[in-house]
Amino acid sequence: MLSAKDTISRLGGIARGTTLQGLGFTRQSLAADVKRGTIDRVRDGVFAVGLSGERRTAVEHGGALTCVSALREAGIWVLSADDRPHVWMGAHRHPLRHPGCRCVSHHYRGRPPLGAASIEAALLHLYRCAGDEAFFAAYESAWRRSRLSRDARARIRNALPRTARWLIDLARPDADSGLESLLRLRLHLLGIRLDCQVMIEGVGRVDFVIAKRLILEADGEENHGSPAHRHRDRIRDAAASRLGYETLRFDYAQIVHGWPAVQEAIIAALRRNR
DSSP states (O other): OOOHHHHHHHTTSEEEHHHHHHTTOOHHHHHHHHHHTSSEEEETTEEESSOOHHHHHHHHHTSEEOHHHHHHHTTOOOSOOOOSOEEEOOSSOOOOOOTTOOOEEEOOSSOOOSSBOOHHHHHHHHHHHHOHHHHHHHHHHHHHTTOOOHHHHHHHHHHSOGGGTHHHHHOOSOOSSHHHHHHHHHHHHTTOOOEEEEEETTTEEEEEEETTTEEEEEEOHHHHOSHHHHHHHHHHHHHHHHTTOEEEEEEHHHHHHOHHHHHHHHHHHHHHHO
């Protein structure tokens, strides 16, 4: 028979006491393993091996990591800078007291799993928590990273309010960053049509082209922050200019925090090109 430690590890690093008892472990043997330090009692009735960080905090709080926290942990691009653990509690459960609690409780229906919510559930919780833009950017990021099957995308669409399902219909699987998603969503709401991920001979692939003459680039810090990348971007912009294009580049701070100026710059450029 496997030890409690090995069994919990095979179960994903966390398990309920009732599950372990069903596998033959007694309460006394589990208590002895906790005392020896081979397993950890995270809260009453829940045991873990090597559980740390926000997942542990969520379990201590009485639920599962979800929303922006679960998506960020999974490598999904999220708009929010909120670093508090978002915890799915279920509809009627009350948070448990634990040291240093900063958790945001989500009392959404359903039974939270141990550890973290699925990407699908976390996206739906994010929509309810943060709204259209945050959801859309994270949804496209999850799709881009192949974290959403066709069936999952259909389930998410059906679970959204009817007034929000257009977000799924607008989404694409080729957005390189959440900044691109935000830019496209906001311009769509202004009635501006964009061609996405356009290959221009002599320039390369650009994020967006409007009216066949205006290039828009959303420059995330991770892809454009180094001097080498900025030099490469300037070379591309010069090549585009030789072909008759105007290029506008916007970084994270401009798109997220300075949108009115970005919008005005784009509209002014479109007027010039007309």
